[in-house]
Amino acid sequence: MKYFRALTAVVLAGAMTLSLAACGGSTDTAESADTSAEAEATDEASDDTEAVVTTVEEGQFIWGTNASFPPYESIDNNEVVGIDADIAAELGARLGLEAVVENMEFDAIIPAVTSGKIDVGIAGMTVNEERLVNVNFSTPYVEAGQVIVVPEGSDITSVEDLNGKIIGVQRGTTGDDYVSDAENGIEAAEIQRFSSAVETGQALLSNKIEVIVIDNQPAKSIVNANEGLEILPEPLTSEQYAICVSKDNEALLDAINAALADMEADGTLQAILDEYLVED
Ligand code: GLN
Secondary structure, eight states, X not given: OGGGSOOHHHHHHHHHHHHHHHHHSSSOHHHXXXXXXXXXXXXHHOTTSOOOOOXXXXXXXXXXXXXXXXXXXXXXXXXXXXXXXXXXXXXXXXXXXXXXXXXXXXXXXXXXXXXXXSSEEOSSOBOOHHHHTTEEEOSOOEEEOEEEEEETTOSOXXXXXXXXXXXXXXXXXXXXXXXXXXXXXXXXXXXXXXXSHHHHHHHHHXXXXXXXXXXXXXXXXXXXXXXXXXXXXXXXXXXXXXXXXXXXXXXXXXXXXXXXXXXHHTTHHXXXXXXXXOOO
């Protein structure tokens, strides 16, 4: 179960300062989220009150995702469900905002955040330096990593065997980065890029590709839902997922971090992870 633990230490460290900050202000996050001209004016007038949280649409917390990445997000009965959907709903409730989802291509999420179309990206999104140039990230809420998925009995048994193979990845993801980065020394015959985890899995099942490199939990969902596939035991990377927020909205980032810290402290975050994470 170690792999599935939320990042307790990291999140709790943030909780100390952030929840104190939340208690110190005369307006709490829920009230702050419900902005009025008057509240804003009051807030600007005094330095010791908490910053007012503004969002793209008043009263809403619009989160972007690519709902084809189980167990973090997938579509069930026309609804986006999964870990990130539950986290978004919980954050919305704690911020006094209605969580509204926008389903899009994974590589459209950061541009949607930076251009102010959506408030945040919650999409099993790995924190990395390249993305930090464009967006801020919340404290991480879970650990993950890239793994190799092959048909059972494949001659690929380790990362060295990826040379000369047709590899499938999700476009614009850290799996794509890993196999594309010359530093990792993978000399693929070809890299095919798909727009979702589910499509990548389908391409492997139909033998369009020989192997996929993908996040560990979606890999488990694909392997569990289909006969004849297996995950190689050695993960290729160690990553952390967090929520991306516009660099122009520090108040929202702070409110999210405070709410995440509370969700860690009261067990809500771990309960959400435990409900969905697929064990080995
Ligand atoms: N964790 C990977 C990334 O951030 C994949 C995320 C996804 O496809 N939803 O790039």
